[in-house]
Amino acid sequence: MTSIDTSAAPRPWRRRAWAGRLFVAPNLAAVTVFLLFPLGFSLYMSFQQWDVFNPPKFVGLKNFRELFTSDPLFLIAIRNTAIFTLGTVAPTVLISLVVAGVLNQKLKGIGIVRTIVFLPLAISSVVMAVVWQFVFNTDNGLLNIMLGWIGVSPIPWLVDPQWAMFSLCVVSVWRAVPFAAVILLAAMQGVPETVYEAAKIDGAGGIRQFVSITVPLIRGAVTFVVVISIIHAFQAFDMVYVLNGANGGPETATYVLGIMLFQHAFSFLEFGYASALAWVMFAILLVLTVLQLRLSRQRSMEAASGLG
Amino acid sequence: MASVEILFKRSVFRAVLIYTALLAIACFWLFPIAWAVSGSLKSGGEISEPILFPAHPRWSNYTEVFTLMPFWRMFFNTVFYAGCITAGQVFFCSLAGYAFARLQFRGRDTLFVLYLGTLMVPLTVTVIPQFIIMRVLGWTDTPWAMIVPGLFGGAFGTYLMRQFFSTLPTDLEEAATLDGCTPWQIYWRILLPHARPAVAVLAVLTWVGVWNDFLWPLVMIQRNSLATLTLGLVRMRGEYVARWPLIMAMSMLIMLPLVIIYVIAQRSFVRGIAVTGLNG
Numbered sequence: 001m002t003s004i005d006t007s008a009a010p011r012p013w014r015r016r017a018w019a020g021r022l023f024v025a026p027n028l029a030a031v032t033v034f035l036l037f038p039l040g041f042s043l044y045m046s047f048q049q050w051d052v053f054n055p056p057k058f059v060g061l062k063n064f065r066e067l068f069t070s071d072p073l074f075l076i077a078i079r080n081t082a083i084f085t086l087g088t089v090a091p092t093v094l095i096s097l098v099v100a101g102v103l104n105q106k107l108k109g110i111g112i113v114r115t116i117v118f119l120p121l122a123i124s125s126v127v128m129a130v131v132w133q134f135v136f137n138t139d140n141g142l143l144n145i146m147l148g149w150i151g152v153s154p155i156p157w158l159v160d161p162q163w164a165m166f167s168l169c170v171v172s173v174w175r176a177v178p179f180a181a182v183i184l185l186a187a188m189q190g191v192p193e194t195v196y197e198a199a200k201i202d203g204a205g206g207i208r209q210f211v212s213i214t215v216p217l218i219r220g221a222v223t224f225v226v227v228i229s230i231i232h233a234f235q236a237f238d239m240v241y242v243l244n245g246a247n248g249g250p251e252t253a254t255y256v257l258g259i260m261l262f263q264h265a266f267s268f269l270e271f272g273y274a275s276a277l278a279w280v281m282f283a284i285l286l287v288l289t290v291l292q293l294r295l296s297r298q299r300s301m302e303a304a305s306g307l308g
Numbered sequence: 309m310a311s312v313e314i315l316f317k318r319s320v321f322r323a324v325l326i327y328t329a330l331l332a333i334a335c336f337w338l339f340p341i342a343w344a345v346s347g348s349l350k351s352g353g354e355i356s357e358p359i360l361f362p363a364h365p366r367w368s369n370y371t372e373v374f375t376l377m378p379f380w381r382m383f384f385n386t387v388f389y390a391g392c393i394t395a396g397q398v399f400f401c402s403l404a405g406y407a408f409a410r411l412q413f414r415g416r417d418t419l420f421v422l423y424l425g426t427l428m429v430p431l432t433v434t435v436i437p438q439f440i441i442m443r444v445l446g447w448t449d450t451p452w453a454m455i456v457p458g459l460f461g462g463a464f465g466t467y468l469m470r471q472f473f474s475t476l477p478t479d480l481e482e483a484a485t486l487d488g489c490t491p492w493q494i495y496w497r498i499l500l501p502h503a504r505p506a507v508a509v510l511a512v513l514t515w516v517g518v519w520n521d522f523l524w525p526l527v528m529i530q531r532n533s534l535a536t537l538t539l540g541l542v543r544m545r546g547e548y549v550a551r552w553p554l555i556m557a558m559s560m561l562i563m564l565p566l567v568i569i570y571v572i573a574q575r576s577f578v579r580g581i582a583v584t585g586l587n588g
Contacts, residue, residue, distance in 0.1 A: 012485065019491035020411030027404035030460035035426050038437030052443070102329045116334045118578060119341070122570035124520030126538040127559045130545060131344040134552055140356030142343050178337065179581060186582035206322065235432050238522045242542060265436050266527050278433045285430060
């Protein structure tokens, strides 16, 4: 197509090329300054020792070595992040599959329920964290009032280190399910009706159909939800900061990597050390994502060969 | 007859099961919000009572929010930041998206692959250098820090718009080119008006993203007169510890504009998330 354009009218073609460069230019400038440059600069900083007040000093791999060998909080943060990611992603995927399955029914009033379930998508995690703090409140929170009705004594949801991580996971799942359900529901709506007809003739019930037809057919969307949820959970910050405090308390119960990064960067102003931590997080995320995609591809290939 | 009866019973059973599930799901997601609304209308003493509808709703909690903190100032700030960034994103991303989809120039496809690559880069890695850039420019604690980084577009919006423009048929533009329209005229008069669904998705996602953003204002803004609503909420919570009715009233006030947008633009909203997998 372009070759015809060139031979017939060389000038408009050239003008279009210039217009193309011009139209991309401001956007490219923004991406360069606020994304590409920071990416390189952050890597550079991870090899420096730098607070804002003194000039940066090259220290080689010292930041990384310190992180892995002599910072006990890093190990705690890694452990907490792993627990939080598992405790959020697994329930989120399972619950959102069920929720999307129920919301996919053609029933009266389903639109209202969809509107309600998707409502948290519009609300910031900061506001939701504050609201849940109110719900979790030990002395007069809703949860403990309701537990009181069945004779359970109040649980210090956010105050006790043993419960804090659990509470954080509950809120994160509550917040993440609507998002995951939107994606899964869209995928389910893409499954053609005809697929179910054979199953209906065979007398398979709704739940059977869901487990053995719907879920395998939307495997791609499920993988996507798993990957995105891991990426979100792994970098959690807003929710933890507001629900459990700037230090990921009580004690170190919810001290996750996002909190650690924020502390070192913006409270201690250790930009070099914080950048090294950021790159370790980035590397772990990349490995997790690639592994997950590999695994799901392998699984779908096995499934395909099993069918054949 | 008997088999029909069994079938009927089974379908009734199934309907009851599904409606129970629906009710449980709706309650689980609505209840914390309903409880917060109820809490925002209670007096300090009623807070610990398990009542959803307080007998005498205290609307004065809301007016007290306005007197205790510069709510309208923060509201205006947030609207201003979100408005500028949304307008900038829509304009510059659709312009670049059009170029990536339709205008041939050398290096275009390589550049687009680079754009795709940057979508992978997490905020974790870029936020510290961005903070330093703002410091060097002397923009910390100014509106510039809130607006400029998002104003000229970004990789995600460009990708979204490019994908949309690629699906549009080319015949309109070809006719316009033959009529002597410049690329700008084609973009402004033909493609942009046709891109309304994609623009709506990008605008809603951007607006909500800025409105709900927390980390960036937290590290950038000290002055209360420049703060956003989420930042204001967290600061107010620190100042008025355990005055739950007040804090809930403020939370509800922050939520309300987005709930209204959500109800109006639910379709763009949900489609945006389903298509992009992104949620601010």
